Amino acid sequence: DAKTTQPNSMESNEEEPVHLPCNHSTISGTDYIHWYRQLPSQGPEYVIHGLTSNVNNRMASLAIAEDRKSSTLILHRATLRDAAVYYCILPYSGGGADGLTFGKGTHLIIQP
Amino acid sequence: NAGVMQNPRHLVRRRGQEARLRCSPMKGHSHVYWYRQLPEEGLKFMVYLQKENIIDESGMPKERFSAEFPKEGPSILRIQQVVRGDSAAYFCASSPLAGQAVVEYFGPGTRLTVT
Numbered sequence: 001d002a003k004t005t006q007p008n009s010m011e012s013n014e015e016e017p018v019h020l021p022c023n024h025s026t027i028s029g030t031d032y033i034h035w036y037r038q039l040p041s042q043g044p045e046y047v048i049h050g051l052t053s054n055v056n057n058r059m060a061s062l063a064i065a066e067d068r069k070s071s072t073l074i075l076h077r078a079t080l081r082d083a084a085v086y087y088c089i090l091p092y093s094g095g096g097a098d099g100l101t102f103g104k105g106t107h108l109i110i111q112p
Numbered sequence: 113n114a115g116v117m118q119n120p121r122h123l124v125r126r127r128g129q130e131a132r133l134r135c136s137p138m139k140g141h142s143h144v145y146w147y148r149q150l151p152e153e154g155l156k157f158m159v160y161l162q163k164e165n166i167i168d169e170s171g172m173p174k175e176r177f178s179a180e181f182p183k184e185g186p187s188i189l190r191i192q193q194v195v196r197g198d199s200a201a202y203f204c205a206s207s208p209l210a211g212q213a214v215v216e217y218f219g220p221g222t223r224l225t226v227t
Contacts, residue, residue, distance in 0.1 A: 032212040043116075043203045043218035044155065051213070091212050098168040099145045099157030100205075100216060 004088045009107040012078050020073040020106050022088030027068050034091055035062065035073045036100070037084040044087070044102070047073065083110045114139065116206050116219035117186075124225045125194045133189040133222045137206030144187045145205040145216060146179060155203065161187060162210075194226045 005023040012018045024033065034049040048055055048062045050071075055062040061074040075082055087105040117136040125131050137144050146158040160168040161181035172179065176194075181187040191198055201223050205216035 030212065034215070038155075043221050044205075044216075046215045046217065049213070049215065091214075098160040098210065099147065099171065100155075101157065102147075102155040104154055 004090060004103060006086075006088055006103065006106045008104065009109065011109040011111060013111050014080060015077055018075040018078045018082070018108065020075075020086050020088075020108065021070065022072070023070045024088070024090055025069045027090060031068075031090045033062065033064060033068075033071050034089045034100075035060070035086060036089065036102075037086045038105075039081075039084045047086070078108075078110050080110050080112060083108055116204055116217050118202075118204050118219035118222050120222060121220060122223050122225070124227060126227050127195055128193050131191040131194050131198070131224055131226075133191075133202050133204075133224070135187040135189070135204030135206075135219060137187070137204075138208075138217055141206035141208050141217070143207045143210055143214075144181050145207075146187075146189050147203045147205065149201045149203065149221075151200065158189075167210075191224075194224075196226050199224055199226045 032049050032051050035047040036044045037047050038044045048057055048060050050062045050064055063072045085105040085107050087102050089100050116138055119134050142163050144161045147155045148158055149155045157171040159172045159179045164183050176192045178190045201221045203218050203221045205218045207214045207216050
């Protein structure tokens with residue numbers, strides 16, 4: 001998978017929006033951008049994915065830069081249940097293994 | 113629809129014993145992936161299987177570990193002669209297809225403790 005870079009941790013207050021950045025400067029034209037999250041003691045959970053256009057679903061929004069070298073996961077109104085490690089992944093990019101490559105992700109802390 | 117099922121959720125084995133971890137993919141999913149998460153570390157891909165075939169085992173340790181996904185029944189990750197370093201959470205994921213736009217759905221994991 002192409003390399004992604006995320007901040008180690010971020011902190012936000014409950015009921016406020018959260019913007020989680022991801023840099024992927026070596027992304028190729030066919031690479032999708034996926035976001036997963038892992039809540040404490042649980043398996044990873046799919047959040048959202050996109051290719052070029054911004055995407056919205058019930059969980060979050062994904063804003064993709066015009067040059068596609070970065071993206072931002074937006075949680076519009078964070079709750080305590082959103083405290084998790086968030087992973088930005090470019091699956092199967094660069095001829096890597098057929099599974100997902102999870103980096104260290106961003107540990108999101110939500111303050112009440 | 114039931115999600116990805118894994119059992120057991122917790123497994124304790126003594127050194128030298130065998131561990132068998134089971135994964136039932138979501139209904140209609142024929143692609144299964146196994147990942148391992150060592151304590152305080154990130155998830156690492158181990159193996160990718162389709163029904164009756166191992167497609168990519170590049171992340172699987174060369175010895176003691178094997179995986180299968182038979183035509184009928186769950187996928188099995190088998191660890192022979194377990195050692196303390198095998199203690200980890202093992203997650204299974206499934207998808208209906210393969211490819212960059214495909215989402216993997218994960219199970220709750222099996223937490224293996226080797227004593």
